[in-house]
Amino acid sequence: MSKEPQNHDQDHxxxxxxxxxxxxxxxxxxxxxxxxxxxxxxxxxxxxxVLAPGAAANAAPAAPNAGYTLLGPEExxxxxxxxxIMCPADSLTPSGTDCGLAVYIDRQLAGDFGKGGRMYSQGxxxxxxxxxxxxxxxxxxxxxxxxxxxxxxxAQSRYGKSFDQLAPADADAFLSDLAGGKVVDERLSLAxxxxxxxxPLFQQACFAxxxxxxxxxxxxxxxxxxxxxxxxxxxxxVQYRGKPFPGAQTPKSILDFS
Amino acid sequence: MNKKLKSRQVVFVGGGxxxxxxxxxxxxDGVDVxxxxxxxxxxAGAEHRLxxxxxxxxxxxxxxxxxxxxxxxxxxxxxDKETALPIRTLAAFLPGEGVGGAGNHWNGQCFRWADYxxxxxxxxxxxxxxxxxxxxxxxxxxxxxxxxxxxxxxMFEKLFGVAGKAGNLRGEIQPGGNPFEAPRRSEYPQPPxxxxxxxxxxxxxxxxxxxxxxxxxxxxxxHVYVNPDGMRLGACQYxxxxxxxxxxxxxxxxxxxxxxxxxxxxKNFEIRPYSHVTAIDYDAKAKRVTGVRYIDLETGDQIEQPxxxxxxxxxxxxxxxLLLGSRIGEPYHAATRRGVVGKNYCHxxxxxxxxxxxxxxxxxxxxxxxxxxxxxxxNGDNFDHSGLGFMGGAYIFNxxxxxxxxxxxxxxxxxPQWGTKWKQASADWYSHAFSFSTIGSCYxxxxxxLSLDPTYRDAYGQPLVRITFDWRDxxxxxxxxxxxxxxxxxxxxxxxxVGPGAPRKGPYDSRLYxxxxxxxxxxxxxxxHTSVVSPHLQHWDAENxxxxxxxxxxxxxxxxxxxxxxxxxxxxSDDLSRYARNPQRL
Numbered sequence: 001m002s003k004e005p006q007n008h009d010q011d012h013x014x015x016x017x018x019x020x021x022x023x024x025x026x027x028x029x030x031x032x033x034x035x036x037x038x039x040x041x042x043x044x045x046x047x048x049x050v051l052a053p054g055a056a057a058n059a060a061p062a063a064p065n066a067g068y069t070l071l072g073p074e075e076x077x078x079x080x081x082x083x084x085i086m087c088p089a090d091s092l093t094p095s096g097t098d099c100g101l102a103v104y105i106d107r108q109l110a111g112d113f114g115k116g117g118r119m120y121s122q123g124x125x126x127x128x129x130x131x132x133x134x135x136x137x138x139x140x141x142x143x144x145x146x147x148x149x150x151x152x153x154x155a156q157s158r159y160g161k162s163f164d165q166l167a168p169a170d171a172d173a174f175l176s177d178l179a180g181g182k183v184v185d186e187r188l189s190l191a192x193x194x195x196x197x198x199x200p201l202f203q204q205a206c207f208a209x210x211x212x213x214x215x216x217x218x219x220x221x222x223x224x225x226x227x228x229x230x231x232x233x234x235x236x237x238v239q240y241r242g243k244p245f246p247g248a249q250t251p252k253s254i255l256d257f258s
Numbered sequence: 259m260n261k262k263l264k265s266r267q268v269v270f271v272g273g274g275x276x277x278x279x280x281x282x283x284x285x286x287d288g289v290d291v292x293x294x295x296x297x298x299x300x301x302a303g304a305e306h307r308l309x310x311x312x313x314x315x316x317x318x319x320x321x322x323x324x325x326x327x328x329x330x331x332x333x334x335x336x337x338d339k340e341t342a343l344p345i346r347t348l349a350a351f352l353p354g355e356g357v358g359g360a361g362n363h364w365n366g367q368c369f370r371w372a373d374y375x376x377x378x379x380x381x382x383x384x385x386x387x388x389x390x391x392x393x394x395x396x397x398x399x400x401x402x403x404x405x406x407x408x409x410x411x412x413m414f415e416k417l418f419g420v421a422g423k424a425g426n427l428r429g430e431i432q433p434g435g436n437p438f439e440a441p442r443r444s445e446y447p448q449p450p451x452x453x454x455x456x457x458x459x460x461x462x463x464x465x466x467x468x469x470x471x472x473x474x475x476x477x478x479x480x481h482v483y484v485n486p487d488g489m490r491l492g493a494c495q496y497x498x499x500x501x502x503x504x505x506x507x508x509x510x511x512x513x514x515x516x517x518x519x520x521x522x523x524x525k526n527f528e529i530r531p532y533s534h535v536t537a538i539d540y541d542a543k544a545k546r547v548t549g550v551r552y553i554d555l556e557t558g559d560q561i562e563q564p565x566x567x568x569x570x571x572x573x574x575x576x577x578x579x580l581l582l583g584s585r586i587g588e589p590y591h592a593a594t595r596r597g598v599v600g601k602n603y604c605h606x607x608x609x610x611x612x613x614x615x616x617x618x619x620x621x622x623x624x625x626x627x628x629x630x631x632x633x634x635x636x637n638g639d640n641f642d643h644s645g646l647g648f649m650g651g652a653y654i655f656n657x658x659x660x661x662x663x664x665x666x667x668x669x670x671x672x673x674p675q676w677g678t679k680w681k682q683a684s685a686d687w688y689s690h691a692f693s694f695s696t697i698g699s700c701y702x703x704x705x706x707x708l709s710l711d712p713t714y715r716d717a718y719g720q721p722l723v724r725i726t727f728d729w730r731d732x733x734x735x736x737x738x739x740x741x742x743x744x745x746x747x748x749x750x751x752x753x754x755x756v757g758p759g760a761p762r763k764g765p766y767d768s769r770l771y772x773x774x775x776x777x778x779x780x781x782x783x784x785x786x787h788t789s790v791v792s793p794h795l796q797h798w799d800a801e802n803x804x805x806x807x808x809x810x811x812x813x814x815x816x817x818x819x820x821x822x823x824x825x826x827x828x829x830x831s832d833d834l835s836r837y838a839r840n841p842q843r844l
Contacts, residue, residue, distance in 0.1 A: 086676035092685060113320065120331040120346045122714060128343040131767040132334055135343060172677070179675065199675065207663040208315040223681065224688035226663045227623060229312045231497035237624035242455045245621050248689070257309040 104214030114141030147193035272572030274359020278517035279827035297356030365627030373440035401793030418511030422475030457631030476628030477511030500627030578779035612668035612757035622661030652698030
């Protein structure tokens, strides 16, 4: 690997804490080559993968604050209220909405996942055991919207006001009842809606790479100490076995390498 | 458009690990070989490149390297009195798609099975008497011995740079290895991977209880390694993106890294991606196959591909599906217990528990797919089953393959599902927790089998494979026993909090990942009344048809299947080479 002149990357690297000046690996024709950070260069996309943290960080777009592509205004208001109950602003993270959780969920539902792109969707439609999995003709995005409508209706009838207007304690209790099967809709299982769709999406929104719109600024990764990318740990796993790993304080995401 | 192509000498159906291994000797001998693979070549994709390779959501949660369920899934029922339902998003196991198959996204965990496994029926009857194997459990001998397979195991380990510590060299027990290991002629080609902190904890607990822990054998290369074919593995980076991912460092033994590049150099080898095989042409009178039919997904053409020899080298279900759909061999019927195709279908019996250590740094993200420490004391028939009421067992290990935070974030029992307390528990325990697991045997049961579904069809109009399966008494009791042993180990490990150890119970849960080790359907054996293929993997009803892969297993052990399957695949390569020179019943 030849040394090439560095330009803006140099400045960025000099700003890196010492702990991130680890060795990185370049893969060339299946050969692992260890390179110090200072020798890392960016290659054209067809070249072997070479990573430099922050190589394009300055150019990386920040995740947008809002902008829903599937949900309507009332649906989005409901979802924002839900993620703000499930992830309240506290000393650990900003509110769920500010962490991008609602945006993440909207984007997933608007895309291949929401359309059931990889789901088997032929009938007939028969009710089975829970262990046989989801058996409704509705695609996930439609199921999600139907669940929001049912939950909004149930909250309205229980409290006489919309879910987003509830005091946090009431909203939290309502969600607990909903998750526990105590909020009953005539046509749709809200407990299934919560456990099969909303809750997995919520967890993904928190912990998936920020490239998807949630986990804004890697706030959940910082919270737990997940170092993210590039994850070349051949030395670290020996040096830091059984010890705190400094890299966990400054996680890197796909956006930092894009 | 329908097209009939020129006849080929040997045609493989399925371009995964098995085809690459079984084609080796044939291609060396100059035999004309064609491999048909339904998926694409993964070599240039996002799945193989940074930074997109390190995407838990895409590969680890949405399983985008696994089979596309919108095209083809399986139906599931628990007994043959029920109507099966399609599993619309399958999570219980993950067949691969594309060149390399599931050999791309495996963990690299390598096990030689116990030396008695291939003669399991004989072993159990000799040790416990004929009544020890109930009539509902069609455990059978495989018609091949460990001793016959040992050289092929050695060959596979060298080809895949397997890293480990021998426990039994030519009958002499070796310190640091598995004392229950079948005898090996040679040490592993590479030393073991680095131990994880979780493995240190397991080892400390095991020492207190008098067990002998050892490093799992791994096809994750600890160092740069060059195999006997001159193919190179990079060094494992312990990146925690192994199972469900393609290794971007080329450190995981994979057919696309080690095998297909060698085959593709030869003029007498061809692999055709985007070729979805729909049927085998069978001449029932002559008891011979004449070729295969496939859809060319790039053109939509229906292709007839004649062949002298056909080898089914696809995933477990596809091998069975093609035999049933092409009406080769007698389908198994649970009611009468007659027939063979679809019989002895088994999954693997797993259980897990979370353990928490306030003062230990687990750093779960420092892991390879196989950098684990394991105990074999309660596996298979390594312990006396007299009076226990079940057969089989499991290995116990620290199941630390990754710290990917959507999926791998154990929380203490009683943690709320959301809110500040949930966040605080995630922050407190993420780096201080991991799981112990058991990976256990699943012995065949007369009511567990594969057949064709009468209602649901795949995207090409063919019936889906119907799984009739549940956890039967033997596996439920076995799981209770080994899970208890795992809990004892956890209690001895100095954990701050020990989560509940939940043994496996029915109903079988299609939503829960429980290894991709689904086997059976075309079991091998010496008796045509109880097996689909002979000990040389030759179909009993068509001399020029061979079947290889997990489908030929007659039971599942508490060991991962890939290394054994690979030894069987390499042995088939020699058999096919003999057959190509002199076609006859082997």
